[in-house]
Amino acid sequence: MSIASRKEVAELAGVSEATVSRVLNNVGPLKEETKERVLAAALQLGYTPSSLAQSFARRRSGNLGVVMPYLPKTRWFSTYYFSEILSGIGSKAREEGYDLLMLFRNAEEPMDYSELFKMRKIDACIVLGAKEEPGELDSLRRLKEEGHPYCLINQHFEGEAFHEVDADHVEGSWQAVRHLLNQGFTRIAFLNGPASYSNSRDRLTGYLRALEESNLPLDDSLLFEGNFSRKSGVIAAKEMLPLLNAIDAIVAANDRMAIGLQQGLQELGIPRDHIPAIVGYDDSDAAELTTPALSSVRVPFYELGEIAVTKVLELLGCSPSETSSSSQVIHIKLPTELVIRASSKIMNPKEE
Amino acid sequence: MSIASRKEVAELAGVSEATVSRVLNNVGPLKEETKERVLAAALQLGYTPSSLAQSFARRRSGNLGVVMPYLPKTRWFSTYYFSEILSGIGSKAREEGYDLLMLFRNAEEPMDYSELFKMRKIDACIVLGAKEEPGELDSLRRLKEEGHPYCLINQHFEGEAFHEVDADHVEGSWQAVRHLLNQGFTRIAFLNGPASYSNSRDRLTGYLRALEESNLPLDDSLLFEGNFSRKSGVIAAKEMLPLLNAIDAIVAANDRMAIGLQQGLQELGIPRDHIPAIVGYDDSDAAELTTPALSSVRVPFYELGEIAVTKVLELLGCSPSETSSSSQVIHIKLPTELVIRASSKIMNPKEE
Structure with a gap:
């Protein structure tokens, strides 16, 4: 369904837009023939300024x-x-x-x-x-x-x-890494979401900023990527396994991935006291329910x-x-x- | 928004409905003055038979x-x-x-x-x-x-x-109670949802049916009601406290209330091995995350x-x-x- 403009009516009737307005508002002297041409064109195009089209055009759907x-x-x-x-x-x-x-x-x-x-x-x-x-x-x-x-x-x-x-995900991620650094962890792995989301890029910025402030170099081998699903956390656990001795702590970009990591590492047979410190992100309901309960960055969704x-x-x-x-x-x-x-x-x- | 009828156009123009149709469909010989009157009336009333109004009346919203x-x-x-x-x-x-x-x-x-x-x-x-x-x-x-x-x-x-x-919540609830009875529990408390929901009434039916099958009488003091929130589970834990020695097991009408019960009883200082057996309902994500993991009735939501x-x-x-x-x-x-x-x-x- 299209709503015609005054301009289209004018073109079809072969008159000016001003003439269209004068006809439709019944203003001033006009030739009968002009009047009819404009009315016919308006009708043909579905241009009904006084009621339907305008109220339709103006009305809100709610x-x-x-x-x-x-x-x-x-x-x-x-x-x-x-x-x-x-x-x-x-x-x-x-x-x-x-x-x-x-x-x-x-x-x-x-x-x-x-x-x-x-x-x-x-x-x-x-x-x-x-x-x-x-x-x-x-x-x-x-x-x-x-x-x-x-x-x-x-x-x-x-x-x-x-x-x-x-x-503020730069701040959120910075806080998580800062907290881990404050506890003496220095080899902090980062399980981020896809870079096509700005919030993933923001988190990376926060991670890097916290490392820089502590004069720690970036180690690319500590960067992992998931898709925010629990399953991608389980997969990351497997990817981290060979490096686990060199990982003190892990920051994950959401709680689902963090929980997947916890579960994945447990399933791989890592004893609980050998599982690195983990911080999730979102502070979902689940964070309080896991064992151990998950530290997390609260986002006011x-x-x-x-x-x-x-x-x-x-x-x-x-x-x-x-x-x-x-x-x-x-x-x-x-x-x-x-x-x-x-x-x-x-x-x-x-x-x- | 009102959509004018052909009849209203005819009345305003002072012509018959048939004339309105003939003008609008441009059929047969008509006086210019009649044509114009009809067109003006149609326009004034927002009657656009060919396009807008009709397609609006017929269309689906999707x-x-x-x-x-x-x-x-x-x-x-x-x-x-x-x-x-x-x-x-x-x-x-x-x-x-x-x-x-x-x-x-x-x-x-x-x-x-x-x-x-x-x-x-x-x-x-x-x-x-x-x-x-x-x-x-x-x-x-x-x-x-x-x-x-x-x-x-x-x-x-x-x-x-x-x-x-x-x-089938009669069946679901029956299965939960049956499972507890099979393990030798006989004093089974029931934390149900509000009776204004048919699924609460169905669960009660299943609970009663399982008790009857085992020739166990209904003890009203074992029936509790929450509103499906975690908080109402915490409240129920307090209500159950004086009776706790007489309760072997608890069936809750959803996992949120079951988790509230678990947490509430722990917060009241009940040692874990004195907390009654608990079965939740819904089999939500959270059921696997609590400690101990929560038995639950899976519903294909x-x-x-x-x-x-x-x-x-x-x-x-x-x-x-x-x-x-x-x-x-x-x-x-x-x-x-x-x-x-x-x-x-x-x-x-x-x-x-």
Whole structure:
């Protein structure tokens, strides 16, 4: 369904846009023939300025779009990361009278945001789990250029001025490594997430900064990569096995991978008091339940979701030109906080 | 937004409906003045038969509604129960080309399903976390009467023939109690959820059935109620404390409450080998992470979500009269399965 513009009506009727307005507003003297030509053209194109089209064009769906990644059979909703952000988004959206439209992004097919807004499927959107990939970047650039209200959560694109709400992962990762260094650990392995996520790159920055401050060189053999799943933590445990004597401690980029590491190392027969100190990331529910309980970096996911809703609804009140103006780019960074538990304490394997 | 009818256009232009059709379809000889009057009236009323209004009236939104409970600040998305069901719904919906519209139900204000369908916000809907309450029941009855495609998950209303997809909680609960009885436990406490949920009532039925089969009387003092939160498990631990010598084992209606019980009893200073055998319910991720690992009843939540989507989309293909006909009521019950871990084994407190 397309909504014609006044310009298209003018072209079809062979008159000026001003004449279209005069006919439609019934202003001033006009030839009957001109009037009819304009009315016929307007009708033919579905241009109905007085009611339907305009009210349609103006009306809001009452839906807030939430763009999620999609992979067949992957339980995104079941991850602490997405579920907490969604809880924050859902709660705030509900308070503000909005329903959430969950949109699943296909890896191959970038989102067509224009279409979503044009079809009034959504009034604003929040983008989760965005990645540094060409298709996605183009899609987000168009979203921005068209001046739709949007906000990214937890993803920064270098050199782009997108609206974003993020947590300070440089700080979070720095705190985790700093804590381990303070306890005398120096050979600290790092199990990071994929580099296509800015939060992985931020964590690496924090890791490197903490090492530098202690005048420790970077040892590439201590850098590992997983995909944030528990399974990738189990796999990393196997990869670390040959080096285990040279590893004092491990920082993982989320709790799932940290728990996978704990379990993987146990399954490989490593006695509990030989398992390196481990710090996870996210401070999920599970961190308190593992044995030993997992030290972790707390990220205010729920609050990220809430703030993103507040911000996109503020943008929704703005005109498109204001929204796309770079002087008003939203750039919020919430603090992270290290929570210390038994998994990262020295020589205390019995503590639970 | 109102969509004008041909009749209204005819009235405003002072012509017959047939004339309106002839003008709009440009059929036969017509006076210029009549033509113009009709076109002006159509335009004024926003009557655009050929495109906008009709396609709007006929079109589908492409949205599948998912009705969730809502309480301020409650993290529904973060519970294993909802997150797994939503993962199943989301995955299947995406496969079928649908987006999910999350609708948050207000406890005081029942859902207005008619409005959601009339406004083309959704094409079909799945109702989660429904409760036996008058407002909700009325709302669901109207939904059914109007013949919209819908399906309830995990809630049965006694005496109503609603479309529903459920798991066999009588069987699940029976298995849990049976397992404890088989190990020689006879004083089995039951921490159930609120009775307004049919799945709580089903679990009680399974509990009672297992006791009866063993010729054990029901002892009301062993029945406790929580609200499915971890905190309510901690509270139940305190309530059970005075009776603890008379309790051999505990069945909880979900893992969160079971974990709250474990933690609550530990915090009350009960030594691990004096904590009764515990069986949880849901078999969430957390069940494997607690110490001792939690026995639990596995519920195919993800599959419940997938099947509900398949079923409502099948209904969507039906005419409203078929949908509301009681001969075709959907009533699916998936099996549950007891997973035995250390928490419910006899005298094996060191096992993890």
